[in-house]
Amino acid sequence: MMQSAGGGGGGGGGRRGWHKRGLARQPEPCGIVESSPPHGIKPLGAAFLSARNHVQDRNESLGDFAIFGDEELLLVLEYLHPRDLCKLACVSRYLRAFASHDELWQAHCEQLFQARPFSYATNWKTSYMRACARGGCDEVSQGACHDSTSTDSSGSQPPQQSAQPEHHQQGQEQDEEQEQEGHATDLAVYSDYLYSSWFYAAACIDPSWLEEETMPRIELSPAEFQAQYESKQKPVILKGLAKSWPAFKLWPDGGIKSVCPKNTLFKAGTFNVTLDAFDTYSPHQCDQRPLYIFDKHFADKCPQLGQQYSVPEHFSTDLFSSIEGANRPNYRWLIVGPAKSGSTWHKDPNSTAAWNALVEGEKRWIMTPPNYPPPGVYPSPDGSAVATPISVTEWFISYYEALQQSGIPYVEGTQRPGDVVFVPHGWWHVVLNTKPSIAVTQNYAGAPNLFAVLRFIGTKPDQVSGVAQDVNLYEELVHGLRQHHPEMMAVVQRELDTRKRTHKRAHGSRRRVADGNDTIGGTRRDSDDDDDGGGGGADDGDEEHDGLARKKPKGPSVVKPFSFNFAS
Template identity: 35%
Template sequence: MLGCRSLLKQIKKRKRRKSHKCITKNPKRKIEQEQEDCAAEDGFSLKGSSPSQNYGVQPLGNFYFSSSPHNSRNTGLGNIQTLTDELVLDILGFLSGTDLGILSTVSKSFYVFCNHEPLWRNLVLENCGDGFLFKRSWKSTYVATYQPSFDVSKVGSLGLKVKDFYSDYLFQSWLCANLEMKHEWLDRDNVIRRKGISLDEFISNFEEPNKPVLLEGCLDNWPALEKWDRDYLVKVCGDARFSVGPVQMKLDDYFRYSDQAQEERPLYLFDPKFADKVPKLDQDYEVPLYFNEDLFSVLGEERPDYRWIIIGPAGSGSSFHIDPNSTSAWNAVVKGSKKWVLFPPDVVPPGVHPSSDGAEVACPVSITEWFMNFYESTKTWKKKPVECVCKAGEVIFVPNGWWHLVINLEDSIAITQNFVSRRNLLNVMEFLKRPNASSLVSGTRDRVNLHDKFRNAIEASYPGTIDKLVLEAEKKKAEQEKPSFWDSVKDSNSGAFKFSF
């Protein structure tokens, strides 16, 4: 973990600093400085607005420098100190807000654990389906929601500082919420970039070979590029509510949250029905010509979810996943910028563990955690990921089956759409026909019959298309398996072909 990796480095630096060590009379500031120094020594920079809301938690490696032989984490938990931090928090996750508040008074250790922000975040999201008004922290938001007579603005936001509390898990959670992206995480940019290419060039060079490409200049006619700032969107969207995780929120309330929150996994506004809710938004953009063929449209209202408006603050994003239903996708940035990391279908990203049937994917808690713990290893891989920073006015093509991670580098607004073209139709049909398709298909109410409905709709709208594509695929496969000239002239009795002059 973080503290252990930097232990030897800190020991050496501590020896050098002993002769001029600074003594502070402010214990609170001393703890904050130790946290900042620990992050800096590992090559990380904290955000300028970083709150010191981790209650004095330090990485476990710092315990070896402590003058005290006790870790408050252990002494305060009593008999359950042998449990991992993750398990302790899982157990606390079954408690109500009232129970957490009472338990936090039992000991310093329970105070820290019971004030862990994700616990209060879960309570808010589980009980506030119609949205919430964010109040500096998730705990304050919960209290303000269920005890409106209590003025949370009069309560200090930083909480108590606990001395000699060491936990890698809790410290890393705080660190991931407050880290700036390192320059070396952003420098690699090896995606192919194109501007003004023809549709035929796009199909032959990128869509057919299933390769990503970043396209420039194809959004220049979008009114959204000029119009979609906060004031415009809040005015146009009014009281419409959008999907933000498991809750529905007005856009104005979401911006209020995103301006204040600084957490490991910021909530992402990701809504598939935005055009139905606010038709004006649908008029402010158009599908780039490279993606106009969209065969799922033959299903009409029964088609799976396929387009989303995406709004999020810096640090928000999507951890590694493959797009649903074996579709390809395009993602256009309207405001802000996004860091992309993509791996081809035959390469599973480090730290990612998909189940054998592909129904579930286990990966790090946050995107920042993945960069901290796994990104460096990809530099030595034979098949390196495709990476880029996609800026406003640019669109990236994500081929079907590619793993990808996306993180917003600043407040960002984007439009994304999944689509099926003739180049990918057979892959989608095969995916929808899998034995476990009912657990894999997403974005539709009828997961069981989607394959048959789609096939019948394609046959009705484009008769013979599927059979034609099957014949072309079989012909291509036969060509690839056909022996080369040199293979055909080998002497089967003598082994490999030999020249005889």
């Protein structure tokens, strides 16, 4: 299943609409949370081993709904009220499987929990029914949403209704008749869509995903880091850099819950959750794309959290801090997530670099250079949207092996408590929580990526994020730099002048080659030596990353024209 997104982000659990889904390959699962899919769901290929006519079964079970494919049917069911979904689930086994699809019920929970506290129990359908039972929803009191198969994490049954509705009794009688006719051994629901939803949610983390360690994990002084990695825009794991934080001692093992008032709400996808409620959700969920807290206002909601960590000296320069007031773009987030949660492939916004400090747990990182999107990731031509598998687990199962065999340059490594990961601007990256994790991350504009940031926010204002729509981030940053960092403006201006000269030479060289004369100033030169332009960024097409990337074939240097107006 592919999702389309405009860039990085967080929260997990987001519903991106129904898209074509298929198992790219069927690996041997290294472990399954549940022994088998619910409602007798099986992959479509298994129907060839069945003695029954699965096409006839599907048509009879779905009735008029049989004209829809699986994805289209779920789109139709999105419009139904929960009461009607429950009634539909009592009609036949196929309709029960589709009407019980957990992503449908997650959408209803998103609406329900806007007006009441978040509460999770076993799955989203059960969570909805129990929340309604506590709040007196009509559909529960009437018995329409009774689900005798739902249990909570302790195995207890949900509250029983005194009388079951007539359509529920008819559905049970139909199943009993089929069992008496000898068909109970093959009451399967054949659907690749439903099966893959369950499979990607239930499959565990494969140990082979964690074997390679090609991203350096070392201790460095600020000067060493800036000279060896930040200036060259190379990823690195700074070992133990955050271990001196008070948060490193106070937040793990549930300690973070004692730092904030119990009613403090944090953003997790489309939900607002307390840490206690999220702690109930995390160990019991079996979502394909688990929710995780990704909150940009955590330090405002709970000032103690902001006081218990500090920006490492290695990242002390953030030129966005020159923007005063509310016009500074969002730049820091608290991240709390269960195992298997994480961030799908993306680039960080506004061509910023980032650092991510892990307080508790473990994270697996993979990064590829700017011009090398990994297999299964399809950016739009202008970079405004990216189509990726909907979950991190789905990408690893379907495409990790393809990345290993693709020849695409990449680095990967495991981040451990106290480690800080540096993400260079423009690099593609994916993050998988291999254990329940707590982290703090910040995006920033430093001297090495300032030019890339200015170019991005100056030429792609429609893709700028983290500020109000009426804010001209380019003008705000230029104004702030002139006031607080005039020396940086001089560097940027020199860079612009160098690129303009390079652009003129490149165009002049092409004209001379077209005329049969490839000499410059009376001296014959190799065409690949004619490019002395510097700078770069996520969109520059940098092709060398210290041996990671393939080199460009030799040929006339071409520099894309661009311009900035620093006079405003």
